[in-house]
Amino acid sequence: MARRALPSLNALRAFEAFARHGRMTLAADELCVTHGAISRQIRQLEGQLGVALTEGPRSRLRMTPQGLALALALSPAFDQIEAAVPRPPQIGPRPLVVSCMPTFAMKWLIPRLPRFQAAHPEIPVRVMESNGPFDYQADGVDLAIRMRVPGRAYPEDSVETPFMGHFxxxxxxxDLAASIAPTLEGISALPRLHTRTFPESWSEWEEKMPGKLPEPVSEQEFDHYFYLIEAAAAGMGVAVGPWAFVQRDLASGRLVAPLGFVAGEAQVVALTPQGPPPAATIAFRDWLVEEGRSTPLPPTSPEAACDSGAER
Structure with missing residues (x-):
């Protein structure tokens, strides 16, 4: 068998963690190493491959198109490896299994999870990333976090608890924002980015705007929101991003939202099986409601505000 021409697996793992989180510090926390170790691994990988995988200042580092293409291949490959690794029998209390949308888990849930663990150290939590259908019993799911979209069905035996609005x-x-006017016309001059997991994002946003957007100069689709967000941060175009997903990137300056945000039709909901839920599930569901209530509202869209004012 021919020898595989692969770069360092440690370097690939470090880069994949950075690609998912969008920040060196979060990747370092996941892999239990220092920020500098992640940076060195990525530089080593770039040297082995002979291409730049990241660009921009250290405080707003983003992936290049070559880096994004590599990340798109690495994440599912590591998912397959993780699923195939044998695990020892469970020791200690069974974890609360939470099925969650991948980008919501990375950008909203996991950064807040230490607060739940501090309040409930007796309840271990396992986050299982998924956008698709699930079965409470077959998949061992105690609670699922999903975007409640009108017309999209979830298991009939579910009890829904909305805990956050969708903006x-x-x-x-x-850099891309600096090259255009902060208007609908300026947005229309940019390449338009889409995600396969919520294809109606642009049309739903457009409905709240005064007037219709012209045809885009070009379009590109990504499998997951976290790749869409990284593509936008890399300057590949403009994406319609949920406030819950991009709040931290806006605060760090990796992204900007020149037209603000509008309320969407969806809601973020916690889904639990019918019947009296266990105490651990109740505690986590109630914590989600409190965290959703404490999440600050986004800046509103001046275009949409002007439009609604004209209608009144």
Whole structure:
């Protein structure tokens, strides 16, 4: 068998963690190493491959198109490896299994999870990333977090608890935003980015705007929101991003939202099986409601506000 021409697996793992989280510090926390170790591994990988995988200042580092293409291949490959690894029998209390949308888990849930663990150290939590259908019994799911979209069905035996509104708006890199006017016309001049997991994002956002957007100059689709967000941060175009997904990237300056955000039709909900839930599930569901209530509202869209004012 021919020898595989692969770069360092440690370097690939470090880069994949950075690609998912969008920040060196979060990747370092996941892999239990220092920020500098992640940076060195990525530089080593770039040297082995002979291409730049990241660009921009250290405080707003983003992936290049070559880096994004590599990340798109690495994440599912590591998912397959993780699923195939044998695990020892469970020791200690059974974890609460939470099925969650991948980008919501990375950008909203996991950064807040230490607060739940501090309040409930007796309840271990396992986050299982998934956008698709699930079965409470077959998949061992105690609670699922999903986007409640009108017309999209979830298991009939579910009890829904909405815990956060859905706000979305166009986001892009600061450099790209500086090249256009912060208007609908300016947005229309940019490549338009989409995600397969929520294809109606642009049309739903457009409905809240005064007037119709012209045809885009070009379009590109990504499998997951976290790749869409990284593509926007890399300057590849403009994406309609949910506030819950991009709030931290806006705060760090990796992304900007020149037109603000509007309320969407969806809601973020916690789904639990019918019947009296266990105490651990109740505690986590109630914590989600409190965290959703404490999440700050986004800046509103001036275009949409002007439009609604004209209608009144």
């Amino acid at each position: 979305h708006g166009p986001v892009m890199s600061p």
